[in-house]
Amino acid sequence: xxxxxxxxxxxxxxxxxxxxxxxxRNYFRSIERAGGIPVLLSYVETPxxxxxxxxxxDGLLLSGGIDVDPRLYGxxxxxxxxxxxxxxxxxxxxxxxxxxxxxxPLLAICRGIQLLAVAMGGSLYQDIPRQLPGAMKHSQExxxxxxxxxxxxVPGSRLEQLLGGREAVVNSFHHQAVKTVPSGFVxxxxxxxxxxxxxxxxxHPFAVGVQWHPEEFVERSSAFYSLFSGLVEAAxxxxxxxxVHG
Numbered sequence: 001x002x003x004x005x006x007x008x009x010x011x012x013x014x015x016x017x018x019x020x021x022x023x024x025r026n027y028f029r030s031i032e033r034a035g036g037i038p039v040l041l042s043y044v045e046t047p048x049x050x051x052x053x054x055x056x057x058d059g060l061l062l063s064g065g066i067d068v069d070p071r072l073y074g075x076x077x078x079x080x081x082x083x084x085x086x087x088x089x090x091x092x093x094x095x096x097x098x099x100x101x102x103x104x105p106l107l108a109i110c111r112g113i114q115l116l117a118v119a120m121g122g123s124l125y126q127d128i129p130r131q132l133p134g135a136m137k138h139s140q141e142x143x144x145x146x147x148x149x150x151x152x153x154v155p156g157s158r159l160e161q162l163l164g165g166r167e168a169v170v171n172s173f174h175h176q177a178v179k180t181v182p183s184g185f186v187x188x189x190x191x192x193x194x195x196x197x198x199x200x201x202x203x204h205p206f207a208v209g210v211q212w213h214p215e216e217f218v219e220r221s222s223a224f225y226s227l228f229s230g231l232v233e234a235a236x237x238x239x240x241x242x243x244v245h246g
Contacts (some may be wrong), residue, residue, distance in 0.1 A: 001050065001239065002036055002059050002236075003035075003036050003037070003058035003059055003100065003232055003235035003236045003239050004036070004037050004039050004056065004057045004059070004210065004235075005031050005036045005037065005038050005039065005057065005058065005060070005061055005121035005231065005232065005235060006038075006040075006041045006053065006054065006057040006061070006095075007027050007031070007038050007039065007040055007041060007061045007063055008023070008060070008061070008062050008063050008088075008090065008091065008095065008112075009021045009022055009023040009040050009041065009063065009225040010022070010023070010039050010063075010065045010066070010085060011034070011085065011087070011088065012059075014126035017154070021040070021043070023040060023063050024215070026065075026215040026216055026218050026219075027063055027109075027215050028030070028227075029215070029218045029219070030091055030199075030214070030215045030218045031231075031232065032120070033218065033225070033228070033229070034225065034228035034229040034232040035230075035232050036058075036059065036124055036231070036232040036235060036236075036238075037228070038061075038092070039057065040049075041053060041091075043087050043088065043090075043092075044091050044095070044132075045087075045090065045091075045179055046094070047094055047098070047151070049094075050091070050094035050095050050098055051098055052127065053095070054095060054098055054099060054102070054104060056171045057104070057224060058104075058105070058234045058235035059103055059104060059105040059107075059206075059231050059234065059235030059238070059239050060094060060095060060096075060099045060105070060208075060230060061106075061107050061108075061109065061112070061114075061152065061231065062095075062096065062107070062108040062109065062111070062112030062115055062116060062119050063109060063110075063111070063112060064109050064110030064111045064112060064173070064213060065085075065088070065110075065111045065119060066082055066083045066084060066085060066088075066111065066178065067081055067082040067083065067111075067112050067126075067176055068084065068086050068089060068091075068111065068115055068118055068124060069084040069086060069089050069091070070073060070124070070126050072089060072093070072118050073118050073123040073124060074123070074178075075123070075126065075185050077126070078081040078127055078130060078131075078177070080126065080127035080129070080130055080131065081126050081127065087109050089115070089161045090182060091120045092112075092115045092119070093115070093118070093134075093150065094118070096108075096115060096116055096163055097120070099207075100119075100120060100201065100207060103204060103205050103238075103244070104238070105205055105206035105207075105211075105212040105231055105235045105238060106206065106207045106208070106209055106231075107113040107206075107209075107228070107230075108170045108187065108207075108210070109175075109209075109210060109212075109213060109214065109215065110173065110174055110210075110211060110212065110213055111176075111207060113178060113198070113209030113210060113211050114177070114178060115200060116173075116199070116205050116207075116209045117178045117180070117181065117182055117185070117199060117209070119241070120183070120185060121180035121183060122177045122178060122179070122180045122181055122185070123178075123180040124176050124177065124178060124179050125176060125177045125178075125179045126176060126193065127175050127176065128161075128174075128175050128176070128177055128217075129175065131241070132177075132191065132193070132195065132236040134195050134235035135191075135193045135194075136139045136191065136192070137172075137235055138172045138173075138174050138175065138177070138191070138195065139173060139174065139175050139209060139245070140171060140172045140173055142171075142212065143186035143215040144171065144173070145216045145217055145219070145220050146171060147169045147170070147171065148168075148169075148170060148171050148172040148212075149169070149172055149189055149191055149192065149199045150167060150168070150169050150186065150191070150192055151167065151169075151170055151189045151190065151192075151198070152167055152189065152190055152191075152192070152214075153166050153167065153168065153188065153189050154186070154187060154188045154198075157159060157186070157188035157189075157198075157200060158188065158200050158202075158206075158208060158230075159188040159189055159198045159200060159208060159210070160188070162165070162208070162226045162227055162230050163224070163226060163227075164226070168189075168223070169212075170197070170210075171212050171213055172211075172212060173212075173213060174211060177195050177196055177211060178196040178199060178209075178211075179196075181196070181199055184200045184201055184203065185200065185201050186199065186200060186201075186202060187199055187205045187206070188200045189210070189211075195211070196211065197210065197212065197228055198210050205234050205237070205238065206230060206231060206234035206235075207225060208227070208230070208231075210227065214227050214228070215228075
């Protein structure tokens with residue numbers, strides 16, 4: 001049976017006042033092409049609800065989106081902070097902590113890597129241009145699938161194994177970034193200016209975060225297909241190993 005991969009979403013209010021939850025289709029396309037079945041996850045408010053949602057899944061994908069509230073890592077908001085969504089933050093913090101604790105395969109993308117870091121005790125740069133004046137521009141004004149800058153992969157890391165080399169070229173749509181890596185995690189990729197582009201947990205079956213948007217290449221290139229196939233294969237292995245009840 002194909003593994004079920006939960007995908008986090010976000011909410012907005014339309015011009016007519018309707019509230020909706022959604023996620024860009026390319027996340028689903030990427031999981032489907034890797035052999036998984038994507039499932040959109042609604043917001044939850046309690047650990048019990050988060051645990052119940054994950055109990056039905058084989059893997060979790062934290063999607064991209066708006067800024068993470070700096071109060072979650074003990075800082076006041078800078079003027080450059082963008083929009084935040086406390087309900088989404090709560091949902092993803094709960095899901096992430098349970099997934100890491102239970103060894104549920106996890107792929108975190110863009111905002112996702114930032115949320116993963118904060119959930120596990122790390123912190124962020126709220127605004128790269130203000131806090132890292134020597135950094136390149138990480139908020140790309142180009143098509144979503146366009147290359148922006150190079151990254152360097154840490155030798156021996158899972159990310160290096162997945163991508164099959166020490167270097168890659170990625171797109172870039174963020175102004176926040178991981179500052180303090182949480183305990184139990186390591187840096188697995190950096191940009192040429194030193195900004196963290198990948199983290200992972202070596203003791204976890206599959207807990208990988210990337211700062212770029214690999215799903216945007218799904219229709220044009222197989223360059224980052226291995227990130228999704230790695231998630232799906234880890235999820236399949238977990239499903240196969242799960243005890244059969246009956």
